[in-house]
Amino acid sequence: MTLLAVGINYNTAPVAVRERLAFPADVLDITLKNLRNVRDISEAAILSTCNRTEFYCHTSSDDQAALINWIADTKIIKPAEFTPYLYSFKDSQSIRHMFRVACGLDSMILGEPQILGQMKTAYHAANQAGTLGRNLSKLFHHTFSAAKKVRTDTAIGSSPVSVAFAAVQLAQQIFDKLSDQTALLIGAGETIELTARHLYQHGIGRIIIANRTYDKAHALATQFNGYAIALNEIPNHLAEADIVVSSTASQLPILGKGRVESAIKKRKHKPMFMVDLAVPRDIEAEVAQLPDVYLYTIDDLQNAVNQNMDTRRRAAEQAEEIIDTQVEHFLSWLRSQGAQETIRDFRTQAEITRDEVLQKALVQLNNGTSADEVLQRLAHTLTNKLIHTPCVQLRDAGANDRHDLIAASREIFKLR
Structure with missing residues (x-):
């Protein structure tokens, strides 16, 4: 899966091109729904302002062709008329780009705060249209947190620059x-x-x-x-x-x-x-x-x-450092999602084992076995069942010289 950010802005495209790729608020809902129906795109959001139009997508492919063709068809414009002005980012660079945009580091006026409100509007529009999933929704929320931290911890917006x-x-x-x-x-x-x-x-x-x-x-x-x-x-x-x-x-x-x-x-x-x-x-x-x-x-x-612009430039350097850290935090969250299915399956398996052992213990209690004896058996049986499969796998790993698996097991179970 790929996080994709594709767009144009005041730096890359003249107003004559930007206005052709703008999306008014009253058409965003149906536009977003149509965008999510594009091949390979599972989540989508659009940021459209006078200075930029950007598409944020979670896709099963890093190929931009389907998105570019959709833009051309939707806006009735030939790809050759706007693709020279496009920029695109993938995964970690997409995350960094969204953070920088929300913080005003990519704005015409460095550090201007309006873009954060426009980013929030883009999020609400996509949320209302139902085109956000777990990944883009989390990315937007992390973007807002990063922007808040930059505004709180630096002087990026404290001095007027007009x-x-x-x-x-x-x-x-x-x-x-x-x-x-x-x-x-x-x-x-x-x-x-x-x-x-x-x-x-x-x-x-x-x-x-x-x-x-x-x-x-x-x-x-x-x-x-x-x-x-x-x-x-x-x-x-x-x-x-x-x-x-x-x-x-x-x-x-x-x-x-x-x-x-x-x-x-x-x-x-x-x-x-x-x-x-x-x-x-x-x-x-x-x-x-x-x-x-x-x-x-x-x-x-x-x-x-001029003095304030110098202050903002120095603050922008601090902001970039904050963004580096925030990008890594989000990437860590993304990486953790790959383990979620395994964690769920492991928990489900443990709960099934627990329920089976507990049901047998309840039957023993009903048959008159003493509570102390039932608890002893329950603890012994549950322990054996929970560690049986890991022990078998570890023995096989040892027999097959899978020292990497043994080392990973010691780390997972925090064995000294």
Whole structure:
């Protein structure tokens, strides 16, 4: 039996290929059931995100041809159009790959935590579809345990590695409760959207989004229960803002020293935290001279992000060591499964012997034999029956110079 992991990701395939191999959540159930019906595949799960699609299978063969043909037929795409972008892992390398993915070590942003949630979603989908068996189910649970250990024992996820998140984390250090604060976000691009998302997830009290195009500001504000304004309305709302984050493509400053100074007076010198993520700058540098204003530029935050990336890289090295150990633990479990059938048969045989001897002992008691005598006979008979076959086999091993079998027996029975 083989554990197989086959997939594509942001490193190996362009988005034009990745989108063709994506599996929406609403089709996963029937897709998984169809996948498990493929020849040689007994267990299956699919991880599908914007950055990767991966297939995890327990198969009776290490031949990927059946899986590749199924992918081609299911997605109506020729194998030649996606196989150059595929990577595949088997057995111990499959285990290691799943652990690394769940820990964020294979992510576009090193150590990002979202992939673990996506891995759990893949597990629940496969579990619901009934396509998991003992091996893949155990592997997923071990994967989650390994990821938890990495997060607990290293600093892989403790430091922000995007300027947007770094800005929000800095705001948390300045203000006791974000839920009491109002954030004014200037711009409507990717950076402002990411900032809005982080603020919203951290419970910001109120979001105002200002943009040159009001419709874009309104579309973004709607996602986060915010309020949209045009750029020319900023003077009317600036004093409301405890947090200001600006990221536009303007060639001239959006906020000057005088405008911010007026807002501070209206706020009765209540502190204002400002982050300028634009190049050229949206906020005049002189604003930093104002009392009660904490102004940070993209360079200030980028330095922090670079330091944090170094921290994550060092943590990733620790994580790899943890993963090495966890892979060996899972492989030990897998190896132990080969003995399970023998253990069950041995236990069943012993229980049959026990029941036979016990039944004879009960008959003797019913016939009036004393309990002491019955117990003595039961112990003697049970001992002889349990050791009879091993003793016969050991004698034969000695007669046939099977010293390896004799040595193994001493180890199994812990004989000194």
